[in-house]
Amino acid sequence: MTSPTPRVVSGIQPSGTIHLGNYFGAIRQHIALQDTHPGDAFYFIADYHALTTVRDPAVLRAHVFDSALTYLALGLDPARATLFRQSDVPEVTELAWLLATVTGMGLLERAHSYKDKLANNITPSVGLFFYPVLMAADILAHDGTLVPVGKDQLQHVEMAQDMATHFNEAYGRDPPVLYRPEPLPAKAAVVPGLDGRKMSKSYDNSLLLFESGKPLRKRVGQIVTDSTPLGEPLPFATCNVVALLRLFCDDAELAAIETYYRDGRRDGAPFGYGHAKLLLAEKIEQHFAPARARREQLLTPAGRAEIEAVLARGATKARAVASATLARCRRACGLR
Ligand code: ATP
Ligand code: MG
Numbered sequence: 001m002t003s004p005t006p007r008v009v010s011g012i013q014p015s016g017t018i019h020l021g022n023y024f025g026a027i028r029q030h031i032a033l034q035d036t037h038p039g040d041a042f043y044f045i046a047d048y049h050a051l052t053t054v055r056d057p058a059v060l061r062a063h064v065f066d067s068a069l070t071y072l073a074l075g076l077d078p079a080r081a082t083l084f085r086q087s088d089v090p091e092v093t094e095l096a097w098l099l100a101t102v103t104g105m106g107l108l109e110r111a112h113s114y115k116d117k118l119a120n121n122i123t124p125s126v127g128l129f130f131y132p133v134l135m136a137a138d139i140l141a142h143d144g145t146l147v148p149v150g151k152d153q154l155q156h157v158e159m160a161q162d163m164a165t166h167f168n169e170a171y172g173r174d175p176p177v178l179y180r181p182e183p184l185p186a187k188a189a190v191v192p193g194l195d196g197r198k199m200s201k202s203y204d205n206s207l208l209l210f211e212s213g214k215p216l217r218k219r220v221g222q223i224v225t226d227s228t229p230l231g232e233p234l235p236f237a238t239c240n241v242v243a244l245l246r247l248f249c250d251d252a253e254l255a256a257i258e259t260y261y262r263d264g265r266r267d268g269a270p271f272g273y274g275h276a277k278l279l280l281a282e283k284i285e286q287h288f289a290p291a292r293a294r295r296e297q298l299l300t301p302a303g304r305a306e307i308e309a310v311l312a313r314g315a316t317k318a319r320a321v322a323s324a325t326l327a328r329c330r331r332a333c334g335l336r
Pocket of ligand 1: 011014015021023053149152198201202203
């Protein structure tokens with residue numbers, strides 16, 4: 001049960017500033033997939049979802065703009081990939097309702113991400129509990145068959161598979177009303193934040209893509225490590241700084257860093273966490289330098305107008321697909 005042309009669909013919440021976890025877990029793949037699926041790579045800025053955590057309208061608008069800016073700075077090409085605001089396609093909220101009617105409570109109660117947020121003292125709204133249903137609607141409304149996500153979101157894609165199956169079982173298997181999505185999990189492990197928990201926009205434990213110089217070094221300096229004194233051997237396998245360095249270093253560089261950790265020395269001089277953190281800050285700064293320059297260009301008035309135009313064109317294209325899906329669903333279940 002796959003759609004005629006494989007379509008890539010994924011999203012990001014404008015719930016904070018995009019961080020290294022979002023980049024290595026999702027955005028890097030999103031941009032690469034525009035080469036393999038030109039015309040069929042759909043990425044949305046999940047502003048309905050963000051309302052579960054953001055309550056300030058100006059902040060929400062700023063994060064939406066910043067998310068679009070970041071995608072474009074990182075190389076999203078609007079000629080090949082469709083970038084749009086989730087709320088420009090209100091059909092997804094209708095599909096979310098239709099899916100909710102065929103979804104058992106137990107399925108949602110098992111969601112790791114929901115339980116994780118509860119464990120981190122986020123007071124849940126019904127909206128937060130409902131998150132996987134809205135996410136399934138995003139994927140299914142746009143006939144998404146390939147869903148590139150970070151490992152923290154895999155379970156949500158499996159839930160979308162279940163919801164598509166339940167809907168088709170209730171209302172039509174042949175031809176299917178909804179297409180089965182397959183996850184495309186990121187190769188990178190879940191990226192840890194400064195405190196060792198999952199790096200998350202809502203945990204204030206992020207390293208950002210476009211920070212540089214002193215503020216970046218200060219932020220990197222906050223990564224939690226143990227209290228091994230300078231010059232003593234450091235634990236390589238369990239170190240958070242190493243987990244982050246792995247994202248940027250090749251095997252040879254990592255092997256060299258492993259020897260610094262084992263010896264507690266580099267080139268005869270003592271080597272400690274502070275040195276490892278400096279290496280990381282340099283890597284981040286270098287890696288994102290070209291995108292930082294493109295970002296500056298997009299921050300001109302002409303660049304800003306272009307971003308709005310990209311989102312408007314994306315919305316028109318995405319809405320055409322979602323309207324057709326909803327027409328199919330309404331007919332199938334008897335609303336029409
Ligand atoms: P929030 O805290 O509001 O949930 P978030 O930082 O988890 O925000 P999302 O917008 O929920 O970010 O996720 C966008 C994409 O980034 C998803 O594909 C998700 O799997 C991926 N992602 C988020 N955090 C990480 C992480 N720490 N490591 C790897 N991938 C991640
Ligand atoms: Mg998340």
